[in-house]
Amino acid sequence: MNYGFAIKSGDGNNENDHAGTVQLLADVLGDGLPKIQASGLTFYGVKLIYACLRSITKKHMKWCMHTCIELKQKFPDLICGFDLQGQEDAGQPLAYWIPELLDMRARDHGGDTDINLFDAILLGTKRIGHGFSIIKYPLLMQLCKEKKIAIETCPISNEVLGLCPTTKAHDLPILLSNCVPCTINSDDPGSWGASVFYHDFYQALMGSNNLSIPGLRVIADWSIEQSCMNSDMQEKVYRDFEEKWFVFCQWIIDAYGQ
Known part of the structure; x- marks a missing residue:
């Protein structure tokens, strides 16, 4: 989810704010997830990472972080992280945002440039x-x-x-x-x-x-x-995957085994 983009309302006359956009997704998932599962398809839901461009000003960055925290509080099961996006050598390095990032647990996009790797790990990224x-x-x-x-x-x-x-x-x-x-x-x-x-x-x-x-x-x-x-969800997904993996391996043996 990128702070710089907006989704139009149903009538096309207005733009949803970020809370409205996430609420729209929550409503769709609430209506659609039971139907998908009832049809026999495998779907465990989605998570959102709130993202902003690393080239923005500190004022806008603080606004993004504040908005992300508000969304996490309102939609704890949907919002799962915060990310800095954009070409790394064309924007600000992670070190530039240390005072802001230390105020929240960050999930960082790093590694295209060497110094960002060190900073991402020092900042406690997962x-x-x-x-x-x-x-x-x-x-x-x-x-x-x-x-x-x-x-x-x-x-x-x-x-x-x-x-x-x-x-x-x-x-x-x-x-x-x-x-x-x-x-x-x-x-x-x-x-x-x-x-x-x-x-x-x-x-x-x-x-x-x-x-x-x-x-x-x-x-x-x-x-x-x-x-x-x-x-709990990880255990469920792992059990389901284990069953499908066994079927997949058995298919390989049946189809290509000697």
Whole structure:
């Protein structure tokens, strides 16, 4: 959810404020979730990360943080984090926002530039978006392992934006070989014409000879462990996934086994 965008009201004459926008989503989920589950489809709900651009003024940043906290208080089951977005070397570094960020627990987008990685971890982040340059710093990788900080890798986005020449040169295999918690994400699927994150999983699998079915299972487990779901929901999702994984593996054996 980006503070710079607004959704029109039903009649198209007015713009919903942020609370109105989140309320709209809450209403849709309240009506639609039981129907989706009754149809047999797997859907566990959604979470929102409130995002603002790192290039805005401190006055606007404080407004964003205050709004995010208000939304979290009003919609505790929907709002799950706060993020700074935008090209890192074209906006303010995380260090610029330390006084503001120390007032709230932050979920940071960092790692396109080296210094932001250090600051993100020092600020107590739980996840790091991209984290593309972290493999240059073994100490930071070790800290991510110890503190269970997930690296949100985005293979297709990193290739499209020129951070790596091809998916084969992506950092994901290095992170996995060092047991750094990772998730596979789509970053901006609409911009790449991708279908959620299925394409990214395929690219990651095809881009590394060392990433196989067991490796994908580890990434899937990390995705559940590092999610914003509460422990009860995580256990439910894990049980459901375990059943589907068993069916999937059995299909591979039946279809391709000797």
